[in-house]
Amino acid sequence: MKRFLKCLFAMMMVVGLSACSNSEQEQEAIKVVIDSYLGNCKSGDYESADAFLSKDAGSDLEFAAVYSELDSQLESMGLGEDFDREARSFVQDFVSKTFMEYKVDGIQVDGDKATANITLNGKDTDEFDLNEIQDLTLNEVTNYINDHTEELQSYAENHTEEELEAKMYKDLSKVVFDKMKEMVAQLPEAETNLVFGLTKEDGDWKITSIQEKQ
Template identity: 25%
Template sequence: MKKFLAALLGVTLLFAAGCGANPEAEAVKTTADSFLKAQQEGNLDEAAKYMTESAVQDMGTMSELRDSLSMYEEAGVSGDTLDTFMDSMLKAYRLIWEKYEIGDVKVDGETATVMVKVTGVSMEVMEKEMTEEFGANVAGQWAEDHMEEIQNYATGHTEEETFAWLMDQMLPAAGKEAEAKMDESERKASDYRLTLNKEGDDWKISNVEVKSE
């Protein structure tokens, strides 16, 4: 009986040791989870904290995206208009990351991979629908619906003033249209693979890859 009990305890201890958390794997999972939560919130600056410098350059930050619209502000378009437009686009982007489930985590030295099941609007739909053609169609429809209003404004203003005024009207409409179009899209489950590299004591995401749609 003593031998049986000792053997049983030995097996139990070995099993418990085998089930113990791998500190590096847990650190990798924590980084992945923090990154995904930031994506759900559409907070690109927060997401950037968990990414390598090269990955941040590929994905962009809030300030970089806002700066990309500076030419419109220089042309007289309201800053509030551009902020509203960006807010709508980020809301549309958040729909990609509505739900996620972290799966297999593998650590190999200074590199790690994390498999994630993401449910939401697929990245493929976002890339397919959010094009210059979509923007042109929205702008064209708005202009058609407000032609008399446009003509009345243009009569007493310069071309530069009219352009700025038009953008102040069209950009919020285009943003809301994009947001609505994405919200109406079918939700799908996609497999993502996150690749992470260790930088000092921290794990940073270096690549985000969609494995299947």
């Protein structure tokens, strides 16, 4: 009987350690998914970031779709390649500064479902003042025209109105968007607590939701 009990106890220990080991492996796999997702978002590789989303994830989490819409809007505006490039650069800078640092506080696994608590540190983009952007843009345009009046007049004499506008957009785009980046850099920092929802799809963990912790 003692031998039987010893064997039973040993078997229970093995099962317990195995379960613990599996749980740790799952948590590590989930952490890799979160690290990869946030890392790709920060670097601007949004298609790679979206690869870590579940097929049931909301469309609001699909960064690639958002940037595709941005490209469509820029194309329809027709303000030139320089403006488009600077606009994309600003948006990427804006997004990356929303999570300059993050920490995985805890992961809970329940079968094929899991939640992860994340503390995000970055610029408080809620403080980004669009009215201030309008004032900044108007001021930069006014300064540009005042500082380049003769140059613009000379250019206009030998070019079409469309070409003149294209030159102005090209000259102003970097100046204005660089100023906007400076404004983002000067925003106060904020801490945000997020809850990632995850599920297993075909053996891999995928992100289903990202919500601010209440």
